[in-house]
Amino acid sequence: MGEACKDALRAGFDRAIRLEFHGAKVSSDAGLFPYRDLDEAVALTESSAADLFDFRTGSNICHSMTALLRQSIYSRLAGYEDVNDAERLSVDPVMRHVIGG
Numbered sequence: 001m002g003e004a005c006k007d008a009l010r011a012g013f014d015r016a017i018r019l020e021f022h023g024a025k026v027s028s029d030a031g032l033f034p035y036r037d038l039d040e041a042v043a044l045t046e047s048s049a050a051d052l053f054d055f056r057t058g059s060n061i062c063h064s065m066t067a068l069l070r071q072s073i074y075s076r077l078a079g080y081e082d083v084n085d086a087e088r089l090s091v092d093p094v095m096r097h098v099i100g101g
Contacts, residue, residue, distance in 0.1 A: 014069045029094045036074070036098040045070050070099045 039045050049066040063071075075089060089095045 029092065031100045032074055032094055035077055039070075045073065047055075067099055073079055074098050 006028065046066055049064070049069045052065050052069070054065045070085065071089075072083070074095065075083070075085065078095070
């Protein structure tokens with residue numbers, strides 16, 4: 001219901017109160033920040049991504065191998081077991097920060 005309705009919901013007891021969804025502005029994954037700090041300190045994902053070969057070519061390359069590796073690792077650390085949530089997480093402020101973009 002919330003996704004189909006673009007207007008704010010109004011509370012029946014007080015019409016001045018509006019209920020709005022701001023899911024893209026908040027996150028429940030703030031626990032990823034210590035992992036990112038540790039990753040930066042030891043350069044784990046950067047050094048690991050340097051050992052991976054990227055055979056992609058052309059203008060369709062949007063993300064570096066480091067960003068793709070971070071997305072995979074941090075998504076799993078946050079409890080997302082597969083990449084089905086990648087599109088939704090791409091607007092999550094914490095996930096954008098820890099991945100680096």
